[in-house]
Amino acid sequence: MDWSEDIRAAAQRIAGHVVRTPVAALNGFGLGYPIEAKLEHMQHTGTFKARGAFNTLLSQDVPEAGLVAASGGNHGAAVAYAAHQLGHKARIYVPEMAGPSKISLIRDAGADLVVVPGEYSDALEQALAYEAETGAMQIHAYDAPATVAGQGTLALEWENQGLQADTVLIAVGGGGLIGGAMAWFDGQRRVVAVEPETSCALHAALEAGEPVDVDVSGVAANALGARKIGQICFDLAVSTGADSVLVSDAAITRAQEALWRETRQLVEPAGATALAALMSGAYRPAPGEKVAVVLCGANITPDPLG
Amino acid sequence: MDWSEDIRAAAQRIAGHVVRTPVAALNGFGLGYPIEAKLEHMQHTGTFKARGAFNTLLSQDVPEAGLVAASGGNHGAAVAYAAHQLGHKARIYVPEMAGPSKISLIRDAGADLVVVPGEYSDALEQALAYEAETGAMQIHAYDAPATVAGQGTLALEWENQGLQADTVLIAVGGGGLIGGAMAWFDGQRRVVAVEPETSCALHAALEAGEPVDVDVSGVAANALGARKIGQICFDLAVSTGADSVLVSDAAITRAQEALWRETRQLVEPAGATALAALMSGAYRPAPGEKVAVVLCGANITPDPLG
Numbered sequence: 001m002d003w004s005e006d007i008r009a010a011a012q013r014i015a016g017h018v019v020r021t022p023v024a025a026l027n028g029f030g031l032g033y034p035i036e037a038k039l040e041h042m043q044h045t046g047t048f049k050a051r052g053a054f055n056t057l058l059s060q061d062v063p064e065a066g067l068v069a070a071s072g073g074n075h076g077a078a079v080a081y082a083a084h085q086l087g088h089k090a091r092i093y094v095p096e097m098a099g100p101s102k103i104s105l106i107r108d109a110g111a112d113l114v115v116v117p118g119e120y121s122d123a124l125e126q127a128l129a130y131e132a133e134t135g136a137m138q139i140h141a142y143d144a145p146a147t148v149a150g151q152g153t154l155a156l157e158w159e160n161q162g163l164q165a166d167t168v169l170i171a172v173g174g175g176g177l178i179g180g181a182m183a184w185f186d187g188q189r190r191v192v193a194v195e196p197e198t199s200c201a202l203h204a205a206l207e208a209g210e211p212v213d214v215d216v217s218g219v220a221a222n223a224l225g226a227r228k229i230g231q232i233c234f235d236l237a238v239s240t241g242a243d244s245v246l247v248s249d250a251a252i253t254r255a256q257e258a259l260w261r262e263t264r265q266l267v268e269p270a271g272a273t274a275l276a277a278l279m280s281g282a283y284r285p286a287p288g289e290k291v292a293v294v295l296c297g298a299n300i301t302p303d304p305l306g
Numbered sequence: 307m308d309w310s311e312d313i314r315a316a317a318q319r320i321a322g323h324v325v326r327t328p329v330a331a332l333n334g335f336g337l338g339y340p341i342e343a344k345l346e347h348m349q350h351t352g353t354f355k356a357r358g359a360f361n362t363l364l365s366q367d368v369p370e371a372g373l374v375a376a377s378g379g380n381h382g383a384a385v386a387y388a389a390h391q392l393g394h395k396a397r398i399y400v401p402e403m404a405g406p407s408k409i410s411l412i413r414d415a416g417a418d419l420v421v422v423p424g425e426y427s428d429a430l431e432q433a434l435a436y437e438a439e440t441g442a443m444q445i446h447a448y449d450a451p452a453t454v455a456g457q458g459t460l461a462l463e464w465e466n467q468g469l470q471a472d473t474v475l476i477a478v479g480g481g482g483l484i485g486g487a488m489a490w491f492d493g494q495r496r497v498v499a500v501e502p503e504t505s506c507a508l509h510a511a512l513e514a515g516e517p518v519d520v521d522v523s524g525v526a527a528n529a530l531g532a533r534k535i536g537q538i539c540f541d542l543a544v545s546t547g548a549d550s551v552l553v554s555d556a557a558i559t560r561a562q563e564a565l566w567r568e569t570r571q572l573v574e575p576a577g578a579t580a581l582a583a584l585m586s587g588a589y590r591p592a593p594g595e596k597v598a599v600v601l602c603g604a605n606i607t608p609d610p611l612g
Contacts, residue, residue, distance in 0.1 A: 019569075022330040024348065041570045042330065108567070260611050261414070263325075264347045264604035266572045298570035304610035305566050 003183035006145065007152040014054040014153060017085065019043050021154075023161045028262045029255075029279050035291055036165050038158050041271050041298035045109055047223075048154055048177050048296050049078035049141075054086075055150030056139050062088050068136035070127035072098025072120060073222055074299055075141040077109045084110025091130055093123040101301045102222075142176030143230030152180025154294070159184075165292035169194050169283060171273035172202045174226035175233025177296060182236040192243040194277040196220050196252060201229040202237060203244045210234070219249045223270035223297055243283070247273060251280035259295070266304060271297040309489035312451065313458040320360040320459060323391065325349050327460075329467050334568045335561075335585050341597055342471050344464050347573050347604035351415055353529075354460055354483050354602050355384035355447075360392075361456030362445050368394050374442035376433035378404025378426065379528055380605055381447040383415045390416025397436055399429040407607045408528075448482030449536030458486025460600070465490075471598035475500050475589060477579035478508050480532035481539025483602060488542040498549040500583040502526050502558060507535040508543060509550045516540070525555045529576035529603055549589070553579060557586035565601070572610060577603040 021042045026035045044050040053075075057067075066089025069079050076092045083090035092111040094103055097119055107113050116123040131138060140147055154177065155168075167190040170178040182191050193202050198218030205211045211234050216225035237244070249269075256272035258279065259265045274293035277283040285291050327348045332341045350356040359381075363373075372395025375385050382398045389396035398417040400409055403425055413419050422429040437444060446453055460483065461474075473496040476484040488497050499508050504524030511517045517540050522531035543550070555575075562578035564585065565571045580599040583589040591597050 019333075020331065022328045022345070024328040024345075025326065027325075039328070039330075046570050257611055264352050264572070266570070266610055300610075303566075304572055304606075305563055 003149070003152065004186070006149040007156055007180065007184050010055040010149040011153040011156050013058045014051060014150065017054045017082070018050050020157060023158065026263060029258050029275065031278060033285065033291070035275070035278065035293055036163060037292065038154065038294045039265065040154060041265070041267050041295050045074070045077040045081045045105065046297055046299045047074040047078065048151055049074050050082060051153050052147035052150030052176055053078040053082035053139060055153070056144070056146040057082050057086050057088065059146055063135050063137055065134035065136035066090055068127050068131050068138055069093070070120065070124040071106070071141070072102055072123070074297060076111070077106045077299070079139055080106055080109035080111030091136060093127040093130070095120045095123040099301060101303045101306060102299065104303070105299055142174030142179070142226070143232055145232065147176050148179040148183060148232050150180070151177045152184045155181040155184035163292060165290045166190060167192060167285060167289055168292045168294070169274040169277050170294050171195070171220070171224060171270050171296055173199070173224035173270070175202060175230040177294070178242070179230065179233035179236050182240045182242055185240070187240045190243065191240065192245060192277065192283050193237065194274050194282070195244070195246055196224060196273065197246045197248055199225045200246055201226045202233065203246060205229045205234050206237065206244055219252055220269035220273055223268060224273065245277050245282040247276040247280055247282050251276040251282070255279050265295060266300060267295050267298045268300045271295045309455065309458065310492070312455040313462055313486065313490050316361040316455040317459040317462050319364045320357060320456065323360045323388070324356050326463060329464065332569060335564050335581065337584060339591065339597070341581070341584065341599055342469060343598065344460065344600045345571065346460060347571070347577050347601050351380070351383040351387045351411070352603055352605045353380040353384065354457055355380050356388060357459050358453035358456030358482060359384040359388035359445060361459070362450070362452040363388050363392055363394065365452055369441050369443050371440040371442040372396055374433050374437050374444055375399070376426065376430040377412070377447070378408050378429070380603060382417070383412045383605070385445050386412055386415035386417030397442060399433045399436070401426045401429040405607060407609045407612060408605065410609070411605055448480030448485070448532070449538055451538065453482050454485040454489060454538050456486070457483045458490045461487040461490035469598060471596045472496060473498060473591060473595055474598045474600070475580040475583055476600050477501070477526070477530060477576050477602055479505070479530035479576070481508060481536040483600070484548070485536065485539035485542050488546045488548055491546070493546045496549065497546065498551060498583065498589050499543065500580045500588070501550070501552055502530060502579065503552045503554055505531045506552055507532045508539065509552060511535045511540050512543060512550055525558055526575035526579055529574060530579065551583050551588040553582040553586055553588050557582040557588070561585050571601060572606060573601050573604045574606045577601045
């Protein structure tokens with residue numbers, strides 16, 4: 001697997017379909033050093049996930065029946081958006097418990113949306129039945145090479161925008177975004193995986209020596225709450241020697257509030273999780289070490305203009 | 307008056323005190339062309355006004371008694387912040403009707419804050435009494451050369467960041483920000499002044515041939531509701547031949563919603579007013595004309611994390 005080549009190819013493929021999100025030099029947060037930030041929450045549908053969705057759809061044959069997903073969140077919105085933009089059908093089964101704000105997000109992205117009474121497992125059951133019946137295609141949210149390569153275009157793009165950092169901190173759910181970053185940086189920059197204490201599939205896997213099931217909860221669980229880390233991410237974390245740190249829900253909320261108060265960037269808890277590692281001291285850069293964070297999502301609930 | 311030199315000097319003076327705010331290429335909004343945007347709502351205290359406040363304080367002798375202002379809004383927050391950062395006292399008289407969200411903003415900026423029962427005129431009366439008693443200094447919100455030169459640093463900075471636009475659209479209240487932009491661009495780029503139909507002091511002045519009093523109301527009035535355009539801005543608008551267009555409150559609200567929905571940038575109505583001119587067709591660029599907008603403020607009420 002030549003990740004570098006795959007990520008370059010992905011970047012060419014998805015150019016024009018995704019936002020080249022801006023970067024910013026941030027100061028403040030009670031820290032004595034500047035932070036480079038990638039404002040990836042300005043991406044289509046509010047998270048980085050549009051990158052992987054477009055890369056998958058543009059590199060694979062999409063069946064006549066289109067796409068299918070069970071999702072109450074950011075992945076579903078990105079798949080729906082990318083499919084809609086490229087003229088494919090996208091049937092998304094959304095658990096009712098996702099709430100009106102997330103359901104609107106996915107509907108607005110252009111999905112053929114079915115709200116399923118109950119929880120995620122009920123939606124998944126209907127999605128699998130639809131897939132079997134129609135031949136529609138599923139896109140894995142994080143553990144597929146085309147997804148990881150697509151998310152990796154963020155790191156490539158950031159370097160083209162002049163990234164200086166020695167160390168890049170990234171929030172981890174299933175490991176698609178950080179997988180892409182580890183694949184691109186390939187040990188040339190330190191990557192720090194930041195997870196909530198209450199949803200830490202990568203941390204648990206690194207301790208166990210293999211991906212293991214974890215319980216998930218907490219303020220960021222609707223975006224970062226993967227029950228098992230992706231195998232691709234796990235292998236890259238081991239081979240590139242990524243650091244792993246944990247933050248509390250309170251630290252995430254403080255970082256979210258500080259981003260709004262000090263920079264007027266309103267992100268969801270997952271989008272503030274990387275910064276929380278710096279503000280809480282979970283990761284303390286050495287003197288002179290240059291650090292960067294990805295603001296990876298802004299699909300907050302409730303919608304502030306709802 | 308050599309504006310170019312004054313603005314360059316201001317930029318050197320305030321460097322390190324203000325945020326070099328990022329720029330972004332935006333697409334969408336139902337328009338068929340890209341828009342360059344300056345994310346100036348990421349400035350300290352959420353608007354461009356910190357630029358003028360720092361330039362004033364760093365270029366003039368500040369009395370022992372410090373600063374005084376009557377303000378329920380963005381100017382008061384910027385003056386309080388700049389004074390606090392530079393170690394000066396700042397007494398801000400805030401009308402109670404400004405509401406808890408704006409009052410918190412000014413308090414958080416570090417002001418010695420007095421909440422005055424009633425309206426702006428009640429706060430102004432107490433501010434004038436305090437000025438007479440103590441010798442504290444007032445900073446004009448828009449109609450002073452140091453303020454205009456400070457706001458003009460935004461335009462200089464944007465050119466250093468690679469601004470391509472033929473035409474820059476800017477929301478107008480009293481005319482400090484657009485004054486600075488007209489002074490810097492000096493006719494080399496077209497400047498379009500965008501005002502709400504319900505608060506249009508520059509438009510009325512250009513029709514009358516001189517600054518005149520206007521009534522102010524509407525969704526953006528707490529930021530753009532100047533009763534008379536500044537003389538400096540008026541003179542620059544005439545000498546540089548700026549365009550003037552008006553937008554409805556509904557168009558402003560649509561632009562504000564679109565900025566959140568499509569780019570996850572949550573701005574106050576004034577911050578969406580320039581974009582509203584493009585989305586509503588109040589300003590229609592010629593084929594191939596490159597346009598840019600300033601997102602100038604994000605102090606929305608209520609606070610989304612309040």
